[in-house]
Amino acid sequence: MDKPGEASGRTAILVDVSNSTRAAGGLGAPDYRHALGEFIRQAVGDRDTVAVAPFSGTTTALSWTAFEHSTDWKRDDDNPDNQKDREQEAERCVGDAVDAAQAAAPTTPGTDILRPAAAAADWLSLGEGAKRLVIATDGLVTQGCASLVKSDFSGSEEIAALTAACSAEAAQELRQGVFDGIRVTFVGIGHPAASQPVPLPAQAQWLNRLWKEFCEFQDGDCEVRATSIGRNPENPGPAPVAEISDPLVRYGNTRQRYSLPAAALFDTDQPVLRPDAGPMLTELAVTLRTGTTVRVQVVGFADPRGDDAHNRDLARDRAAAVAEFLRTEGVSNIEVEGKGETNMCADGSSFPVTATSDEVTQCARRVDILAFRA
Helix, strand or coil, X not given: CCCCCCCCCEEEEEEECCHHHCCHHHCCCECHHHXXXXXXXXXXXXXXXXXXXXXXXXXXXXXXXXXXEECCXXXXXXXXXXXXXXXXXHHHHHHHHHHHHHHCCCCCXXXXXXXXXXXXXXXXXXXXXXXXXXXXXXXXXXXXXXXXCCCCXXXXXXXXXXXXXXXXXXXXXXXXXXXXXXXXXXXXXXXXXXXXXXXXXXXXXXXXXXXXXXXXXXXXXXXXXXXXXXXXXXXXXXXXXXXXXCCCCCCCCCEEEEEEEHHHCECCCCCCXXXXXXXXXXXXXXXXXXXXXXXXXXXXXXXXXXXXXXXXXXXXXXHHHHHHHHHHCCCCCEEEEEEEECCEXXXXXXXXXXXXXXXXXXXXXXEEEEEEEC
8 A cells, every 4th residue: 555556546544633533431432433434445455545544623734644645456466356356455454543543633623624634635635536534523512713612503694704714814724715625524423422411403404514514615526424323332432531622612502411222231131230331320420420510311212112101111211220329329309201202313314113123222312401691
């Protein structure tokens, strides 16, 4: 992969490693390698030259985990079997570079997506063929002109104001022509790590619209993927870095939601908390009792499979178990509710009620903690 290929296309992949994409207590960070599989296969299939980098803070100096790597599996070898092996090996190499990028620690607090995106675009502009920029991020800017820390997450007026602020001479983070000739795709917008606050569906839609308009302002061929990107239960991903103090995005309302996958708390079909759920819930309890929370609601959910009454009881009993643990950790004024069956995920997406796959329905099996702030 170190030798230049004969194909002229380029693909750059950026991976957000700010604390909002890192899961506390082993809850599960976004599974970026799986989510980017389509783009990895496309880049390798087209024999692109590939670069991969993590980003955080406001830096424009990208630390590439792969740089100028050729995926030209046809070069200097006409044997079809060898070419197939080389193609598969190139896909693994790029996937490993994505994993390495996601594992990289944030260097400074928060993130400013516009700066690293422009740096990647500069590298892409050096190529002569097709150019693709794929950005894996929850879209939560907390530094720079586009900071969303105090955003209302509603209305076209705010998007227009952010665009004006970022394109003003003082900021110049949005510049027309930066993405000219580049196919730009955002993956994961509105989907932070499981331990982070989750936007309401309308707020997630607003966030998707914001990034599409930001991208189009810079003359890109732009796509924002709104689908959930999932978690890898066998690899929870990196945890937040305690030394990095990120501003918290609260989505402009007084209700904070923490969505905890049932698989991280309970054994299958059981309402008793597993011992290894303790550290995660203790961390959440500290957050709840030391903030401005005045009331907490714990809500249990189950997927649509199985008996309705059993699922309702299981969801309620699991919510009660979480609530009791939080009480023992000093959290007061807790209400418990068992919603039972649902085909809605915490991020507002849904799956068919007839779905039977564990992987498809896992987002429904969860306990949501709603913290109402003063």
